[in-house]
Amino acid sequence: MTDDVLTDDQISALRSTVAGLMPGLRADLEDLTRIPSVSLDAFDQAHVEASAEATAALLRAEGLEVEIVREGGRPAVIGHVDGPAGAPTVMLYAHHDVQPPGDDNDWDSPPFEPTERDGRLYGRGAADDKAGIMAHLAALRAHAGALPVGVTVFVEGEEEIGSDSLPTLLEKHGEKLRADAIVLADSTNWAIGEPALTTTLRGLIRVVVTVTTLDHGVHSGMFGGAVPDALTALCRVLATLHDEAGDVAIAGLKSGSASDLDFDEARLREESGLLDGVEVIGTGSLLDRIWAKPTATVIGIDAPSVAKSSNTLVPTASAKVSIRLAPDEAPMDAYAAVQRHIAAHVPWGARVEVHLDDQGAGFAADADGPVYDQARAAFTDAWGVEPVDIGVGGSIPFVASFAEKFPDAAILVTGVEDPDTRAHGANESLHLAEFEKVCVAEAVLLARLGAMPR
Structure with missing residues (x-):
């Protein structure tokens, strides 16, 4: 439990202040969401520049000293304002780049025109992660002119493409970002009305497996039956990645265990969209399977398309495989295990290459510790219920980068999402009532950290 560093009246006043700020916060969020700041190379990077400029302007308006920095990648925004003498410094992270929208026909409203339906704000980036930016702005505005702590805001511009320049940013600008506590607002909550702190994230490797059997394609009728084609060989390799139960069968990969929370198959099916009759795979608790155990997913295959295929033995074929790792697995150890597995299971003497893609x-x-105590208390103040500790099956590699760079800082992984946010998919949305609670929680957290004994 935490000491009562804030009174009920102080918490109530912050809650009322944030409620009054919500119309302006929403307007600014909608303006940010209208900027199609997709960071992939195939998209116009002028929009990413525009979103960095817009983010910088919002921070400057709150009195922060702001700079836009580039270290070989997309623009990042760093802002800082000092707190009272002796107060801790808190770094607030979000990212302003977004995923591609995909096919506009899959959206019920235009992806870059924020639209409210049934209490949710729809739009690409409305949640992931421009709402994270606005949660930080809400905390700053709630304490306008009287911040209880020093604050550094770091808004990255290439999280959706792997944060390739983040190590250089941390190396060159790390001292500007050093803090006692780091709030990384890029995760999710357990459910509507149930807040969460993310305490584990899976790692990942992504590999491209290329199988070759011929130096050129040949007639399948003349040579089939004696000469193997690469696509069939590749399929046989991929089939060895799982056992009959659906567990990953790659020897040497670690498995972890997840929080003991109530999560049944019905909820899994509803949140994932699993079709009736399709079985759940794997063994162990459901949360172990999606948060802490390794997975192997074939996410793409290079081979002739059905529409353009000919009666030819395919000479070479490739597949991209995304492999999620237990939170404590070293990625390069996992890569070595995958290489060993595939080399041992390629059939018929086919040639195989395994390339590390990411x-x-x-x-x-x-x-544990006082900062986590205050964070849990702030969530309870905002939601009226205690938060739960969750894992996330997806990977956010930059979190490990921050943990390595700032080993003495308490790292809080928070977020604005909920199980129906559909981040990265069509009809991404933000639950507006939950967003207000996120903003209250962050404003209260700053107050609590500033009021801690020094």
């Missing part, structure tokens, strides 16, 4: 470390927080 990798990122997982994260497991030591979620």
